[in-house]
Amino acid sequence: MIQFSINRSLFIQALNATKRAISSKNAIPVLSTIKIEVSQSDITLTGSNGQISIENIIPVSNENAGLLISSTGAILLEASFFINIISSLPDLTLDFKEIEHHQVVLTSGKSEITLKGKDVEQYPRLQEVSTDNPLILETKLLKSIISETAFAASTQESRPILTGVHLTLKDHKAFKAVATDSHRMSQRLLTLEKSATDFDVVIPSRSLREFTSVFTDDIETVEIFFSPSQILFRSDYISFYTRLLEGNYPDTDRLLMNQFETEAVFNTQALRHAMERAYLISNATQNGTVKLEITETSVTAHVNSPEVGKVNEELETVEKTGSDLTISFNPTYLIEALKALKNETVRIRFVSPVRPFTLTSDDEEGFIQLITPVRTN
Numbered sequence: 001m002i003q004f005s006i007n008r009s010l011f012i013q014a015l016n017a018t019k020r021a022i023s024s025k026n027a028i029p030v031l032s033t034i035k036i037e038v039s040q041s042d043i044t045l046t047g048s049n050g051q052i053s054i055e056n057i058i059p060v061s062n063e064n065a066g067l068l069i070s071s072t073g074a075i076l077l078e079a080s081f082f083i084n085i086i087s088s089l090p091d092l093t094l095d096f097k098e099i100e101h102h103q104v105v106l107t108s109g110k111s112e113i114t115l116k117g118k119d120v121e122q123y124p125r126l127q128e129v130s131t132d133n134p135l136i137l138e139t140k141l142l143k144s145i146i147s148e149t150a151f152a153a154s155t156q157e158s159r160p161i162l163t164g165v166h167l168t169l170k171d172h173k174a175f176k177a178v179a180t181d182s183h184r185m186s187q188r189l190l191t192l193e194k195s196a197t198d199f200d201v202v203i204p205s206r207s208l209r210e211f212t213s214v215f216t217d218d219i220e221t222v223e224i225f226f227s228p229s230q231i232l233f234r235s236d237y238i239s240f241y242t243r244l245l246e247g248n249y250p251d252t253d254r255l256l257m258n259q260f261e262t263e264a265v266f267n268t269q270a271l272r273h274a275m276e277r278a279y280l281i282s283n284a285t286q287n288g289t290v291k292l293e294i295t296e297t298s299v300t301a302h303v304n305s306p307e308v309g310k311v312n313e314e315l316e317t318v319e320k321t322g323s324d325l326t327i328s329f330n331p332t333y334l335i336e337a338l339k340a341l342k343n344e345t346v347r348i349r350f351v352s353p354v355r356p357f358t359l360t361s362d363d364e365e366g367f368i369q370l371i372t373p374v375r376t377n
Contacts (some may be wrong), residue, residue: 002038002098003070004035006058008086008108010065011094014045014056015083017238020210021047021054022079031123033076033211034083037120038069046126047079052207054214055239058241066093076118078097126241129232134223135169135196139215139235142222146208147178148188148340148367153205154181164202166249171237172196178252179205182372184333185252185356188338189366199226202249207242214240237320255356255370262294266363268346272338274301274313279331286309289328289374294350296324303331318345327353327374333360337369 026032026049035046042059053359062065075098086094091109102117146165146206150163154162167180172195178187211233215222225232275290278301282288284303293300299320303311327350339345343361350357359369 001071002036002096002104004043004072005066005093005095005263006043007064007066008089008092008094008193010058010062012083012086014058015079015086017214018045018047018056019055019079019083020214021049021052021240023049024080026050028124030076030124032079032120033065033118033123034079035076035120035123036073037074038072040069040072042068046123048124048126051204051243052210053060053241054365055126055241055350057237059237073098075104075116076120076123077104082115085115085197086134088096127227127230129227129230130224131225131232131234132222133197133288134195134225134234135199136221138374139219139222140217143192143215143217145188146212147179148185149179150205150208151336151340152184152186152369156181157311161202161249162246163206164204164245164249165208166202166252167199168200169198169284172198178249180250180252183330184337184372185255185370186337187252187368187370201226201231202245202247203242204229204245211240211242214238238334256358256368257351257355260322260351262325262350263347264294264299264320265318265345265347267318268338268341268344270316271346272335274315275338276309277333278303278313279307281307281308281311282296282331285372288331289335289376290331291326291328291376294320320350322350325350325353327357328374329357329371330374333371337371340369341367 022032031048031050037044043056043194045056047054058065058067060069089108089111095107096104102119104115104117106113147164153165162181165177168176173192175190175192219235223234230241230243281303282290283308287317291302299315299317301313301315337359341361343363345361347360348357354375356370356372
């Protein structure tokens, strides 16, 4: 029968991080619960939705936890309901006590609430992942790679493989992350400082976005372990499991060209703001596009929406070379690509009005994005 007391705000933080793996609508009802396991040395919280699983450990040694464990055990509690109750309690400290028939009594200040739990045996076991030979990355670096690529993954389930980010390691050091929805692509290359075992996996972009929320910036490094169907990201106190996507990821390298006809360098923020203004008009049209016109003397963006109005905006360039060109594209893709860039300037290279164009920045080596134009009459 479990009994412990804990700092309530730290407990809420840990519960909310674990809850990110729990869906409100689950085909398996037991997966809407949170598993609480109490040992002499720590409390382990577990949440899962079948695709993502999170284990979060609160050790007695964590001075901020104020954790005093009187007796051990395990129980399942309805996640959302339990967290809402804990959040509403009045005092800094929470006393948690299990009584008969899987019931728990929560005491905080002058409040006492009794909740019904479930037998922990109903909870599915997490699939084991071998924890040999981890790939170790800085958490900040991994989160940066995710923010540079995951947005370009597809949200359509018609081609499930494209809803993921393709991560590979070749020759023990050449790391590549790439995402595409077949209209745009974002790719990040880097050379690892330490050798690691080669891998080739596709991780759901939704899982990676949850990872960035769960692993806060105060966690310096993350260990990564692979199994044929799963990947495990682990820090000292958090284990984050996600299923991998099955299938062959398309060969995106063939999309990248070395020959360009036209090249222009823009201020990243100024170009983004211009595209956001153009988007407001283009979005009102069924197939809203922006037409970019590059001549020897100027670069202009045009939008013409019969329903709303039009935009003609002259864009300043830092430099410009090559032939005249007129190209149309979806402004949303360019806005999201520019958001992912951290540099003040962006270099855009064009091949022709019907071939994809690329975005790079001179300071961010190994980071390239590609956008497919829209054919217009």
